[in-house]
Amino acid sequence: MNKRWTISKIKEFVEKNSESKLLTTEYHGFSQKLQFQCACGSQFEKTFTKFKNNHQRKCDTCQPPKVSR
């Protein structure tokens, strides 16, 4: 099953599922890093896969990356 994402669907997902905003206006594929703006005002980069599947929906300050042990 291959769900095809477009930039407008991603934008909709981001707005519905997080407090961040999507700044990128073109989507070229799942490996592309997208530019987001966190609710705190900081901007951060993440692939949509990480944003969606790993629930990394804020900047590193609001949601520090988990340290793997």
Ligand SMILES: [Zn+2]
């Ligand atoms: Zn933040």
